[in-house]
Amino acid sequence: MCGIVGYLGKDDVISVIISGLKRLEYRGYDSCGFSVYDKKGQDLTLKTVGRVAALEKMAESLDFEAVCGIGHSRWATHGLVTEKNAHPHFDCKKEIFLVHNGIIENYKEIKKKLLERGHKFVSDTDTEVLVHLIEEFFKGNLEEAVHRALKYIKGAYAIAVISKKDPGKIVVARKSSPLVFSVEKNRAIVASDPTPILPFSDKVVFLEDDELAVLTPEGFKVFDFEKKQKIREPQVLDWTIEESEKGGFSHFMLKEIFEEPEAVENSIRGRIVLDEGIAKLGGLEMVSDKLSKIDRLILVACGTASYACMVGEYMIEENAEIPVEVDVASEFRYRNPILDKKTAFLAVSQSGETADTLAALREAKRKGLLSLGVVNMVGSSITRETEAGVYNHIGPEIAVAATKSFISQLSILALLTVFLGRQRNMSLSKGQEILGALKKLPDLMRETLKENDEKMKNLAEKYSKYRNFIFLGRKYNYPVALEGALKLKEIAFYIHAEGFPTGEIKHGPIALADENLPFFFIAPKDSVYDKVVSNMEEVRARKAPIIAITTKGNSELEKIADDVIYVPQTIEMLMPILNTIPLHLFAYYMGNILGCDVDKPRNLAKSVTVE
Numbered sequence: 001m002c003g004i005v006g007y008l009g010k011d012d013v014i015s016v017i018i019s020g021l022k023r024l025e026y027r028g029y030d031s032c033g034f035s036v037y038d039k040k041g042q043d044l045t046l047k048t049v050g051r052v053a054a055l056e057k058m059a060e061s062l063d064f065e066a067v068c069g070i071g072h073s074r075w076a077t078h079g080l081v082t083e084k085n086a087h088p089h090f091d092c093k094k095e096i097f098l099v100h101n102g103i104i105e106n107y108k109e110i111k112k113k114l115l116e117r118g119h120k121f122v123s124d125t126d127t128e129v130l131v132h133l134i135e136e137f138f139k140g141n142l143e144e145a146v147h148r149a150l151k152y153i154k155g156a157y158a159i160a161v162i163s164k165k166d167p168g169k170i171v172v173a174r175k176s177s178p179l180v181f182s183v184e185k186n187r188a189i190v191a192s193d194p195t196p197i198l199p200f201s202d203k204v205v206f207l208e209d210d211e212l213a214v215l216t217p218e219g220f221k222v223f224d225f226e227k228k229q230k231i232r233e234p235q236v237l238d239w240t241i242e243e244s245e246k247g248g249f250s251h252f253m254l255k256e257i258f259e260e261p262e263a264v265e266n267s268i269r270g271r272i273v274l275d276e277g278i279a280k281l282g283g284l285e286m287v288s289d290k291l292s293k294i295d296r297l298i299l300v301a302c303g304t305a306s307y308a309c310m311v312g313e314y315m316i317e318e319n320a321e322i323p324v325e326v327d328v329a330s331e332f333r334y335r336n337p338i339l340d341k342k343t344a345f346l347a348v349s350q351s352g353e354t355a356d357t358l359a360a361l362r363e364a365k366r367k368g369l370l371s372l373g374v375v376n377m378v379g380s381s382i383t384r385e386t387e388a389g390v391y392n393h394i395g396p397e398i399a400v401a402a403t404k405s406f407i408s409q410l411s412i413l414a415l416l417t418v419f420l421g422r423q424r425n426m427s428l429s430k431g432q433e434i435l436g437a438l439k440k441l442p443d444l445m446r447e448t449l450k451e452n453d454e455k456m457k458n459l460a461e462k463y464s465k466y467r468n469f470i471f472l473g474r475k476y477n478y479p480v481a482l483e484g485a486l487k488l489k490e491i492a493f494y495i496h497a498e499g500f501p502t503g504e505i506k507h508g509p510i511a512l513a514d515e516n517l518p519f520f521f522i523a524p525k526d527s528v529y530d531k532v533v534s535n536m537e538e539v540r541a542r543k544a545p546i547i548a549i550t551t552k553g554n555s556e557l558e559k560i561a562d563d564v565i566y567v568p569q570t571i572e573m574l575m576p577i578l579n580t581i582p583l584h585l586f587a588y589y590m591g592n593i594l595g596c597d598v599d600k601p602r603n604l605a606k607s608v609t610v611e
């Protein structure tokens, strides 16, 4: 996730771009830059590592009367955080400039061909290939060249392109990444969200997937990728700037819950080869041989990320048949784990900076283990200190509570299961079954959100007088119960919640059951469903309120539970992804009802860099 701004008009172009980028910094902020040109066709590009304030400082002393420009605030995906990797990128002749948000999956193949044709690259990014490809097709008409170039691109993108050889226009296009623009009163402005636009206009057009638009100060034209013009009327937006940053949601946490389907899409994009039933994890390629020889895997993380690891343990042991051990990092670092060289160590962390996870990783390395990471923050400490790894590619998670990162970690662990399994005994059809189900998951997640958002809000209202909750799940859904409980106690801070494996209740927790303690049962129609129902009956007999999450079509729980939440069917190992969604919504709405600062729960920090 990066931030894009483009501007064409009579205002101070550089100031408009810089203030727009500042508003988009929440989308990513490891480096930034802009490219502009003036009336005479002279251009200027300025880039820096760090935040937009640094770029602003550099621009203060400039004497350049720009008429058009584009800017970008980066969240690295390909290539380190360096000035040369910051956007905008440009062609060999420095006549075409481009900013991009997204991932170009097939950039390696395209780059190879462009190098053969003599193009000179200056960065390590996937993005740079696109501007050189546009250069290949450029014959004086920018939109024509962009249109032709995009035919070769696989992946996700929102782009804004300008050229001093075809001045007075900004060409924009979108596939899977957001882009919105406004053309009014002789100015055209485009951005990743409406926040940079709102100071100028409330009439905006949200570009849709597979659309390309040409913006000039006088007007705009929108085309589909077959070059057919489309009629798009601007809509009036009554959002404040703050609401617009949150995409119209009242909090980042809710926005990020609604981004969970997209998080899975971004984490699996370009990593599934369905025909061959394999997961292509580029970051593990160089250790692929070593991984094929390991006979044990240790997954280490903290908090929510450790619950993702627990699901990963079930996935990998059941499908890839490698013994897996999960440890919370704060324990791993102080016990004496017996490790041998055929064990691999995998740290899972959204931030890549969690002190305990980092210390555990160092301990594993000291003992000579192959060290791997699943991390969201590119260039973070864990990514630098592991031998190899997989990025989540989900953009920044701003709310303190981990939501979309948990879901993304689960999808990557599913990919890893196939990666390791196919190196061993996993059949082609099993690999295809898991990957096929993963591909279908984002749509099922959207369905789950749509059907349960209002329900979970009402449910939170109904149960808001309770101060204690128990969450129960079995097998794949035991860690989901832990996640439901953690999220509730974290966000709705007067509430105490605990999670247990369902089968454990008779060994203690059932002593608590009475009408004052609601029980959440995660009870999909899976291999342990009947056992879970027996436990539910035991709780019912003690008159405790029951909320059950189960598979659509299974109405029998309505007889036992007070409230039943339905989620669609997928394969058993992926059910945690669907079952977590209502629990995240429940925690959010409960926190909201209780008046908590849901994005910044008390006593908690987003990145725990101390022990």
Ligand code: F6R
Binding pocket: 302, 303, 304, 305, 306, 348, 349, 350, 351, 352, 353, 354, 357, 400, 401, 402, 403, 486, 487, 490, 606, 607, 608
């Ligand atoms: C819970 C939460 C924490 C983090 C944990 C690990 O909502 O956010 O439990 O999951 O602190 O953080 P990372 O993944 O950054 O290592």
